[in-house]
Amino acid sequence: MSRRPYVRKVERSWWLQHPRYVAYMIRELTSLFVGLYCALLAVGLVRLSQGHAAWDGFVAAFSSPLGVAFQMACLVFAIYHSVTWFALTPKAMPLRMKGEPVPGIVIVGAHYVAWAVVSIVVLIGAGM
């Protein structure tokens, strides 16, 4: 008797078929905005190197209603991306101290503390 295994194709809408895949795709989408914001900051650096007028034009574009709306969207997506990533850190970076596993909440908490410290340093630096 000859075998004739049947292969089912993965549908393009596979990620809509379970809430866990939708949540995953949202997390992936947020990284796009994080990347876009980083790219815009790099553009800002280039504009800064091109002189006063170029930098003022960049700041004006960033301060326009559209620019502010884009930055707010990026902030929301960056927070979502960071929070979901921090929640996963105990899996990626399990620690052991004196032979005992460090509780996940401590690892996640350390990331939030580091985030707060870096944010404060940046804000102080920006205010100077």
Add this chain to the structure above:
Amino acid sequence: MSETITLEVLRYHPETDSEPHFQRYTVPYKDEWVVLDALNHIKDNLDATLSYRWSCHMAVCGSCGMTINNEPKLSCHAFLRDYRGGVIRVEPLDHFPIERDLVIVMDSFIDKLSSVKPYLIPKQDKPLSAGEYLQTPGELEVFHQYTQCINCLLCYAACPQVGLNEDFVGPAAMALAHRYNLDSRDGGRQARAEVVASNEGIWECTFVGACSEVCPKCVDPAAAIQQTKISASVDWLKDLLTPGVHR
């Protein structure tokens, strides 16, 4: 009249069917029955042509994995009482060819598992007279959860990357590679790295995390893969800075 429950089972007979189709069966409802009991009732009383794999009926052998209401599960671990009042849709595990009805072709997994050398490769061979390779309870605890894998393939059915790229080595094989890499008696990490640290190994994983969510034995393949990404990256950096020293 006693209570019943309906199962909608995906059928595929390669001799007569060009593609799979669903077939409905109504079986007695019992609180203590699992989906596997319902399938056994169908096989014994309603339709002897239904094909599926099973053995232990107690979540140890890993044979009876199926997609039950769109979720990969062991059918011996899925109680009818959790689906009471609805129809239970039973399909073969996703991302594997269907051999017949609920039976999948799992050859690709066996090849992938073999490719990661899932066995102890001692750091130094020693004669039998030298005794056992000793290990402390603490050293065992580091990798113990990964020893619980029963190769049931629920994680492969849950992982979209397995479905999208058939070459991806996949969660269970990667978790077992990690299990041996973490073992204090093992020295085979470099021998496994060729497959584990390749594009089709850890780097095909995008940390969906579904593998760990569906595992019936609480193994965490997603964690194993992310940890391996970090150790492989450190290995790569060491090799870049001091070539040849760490091999």
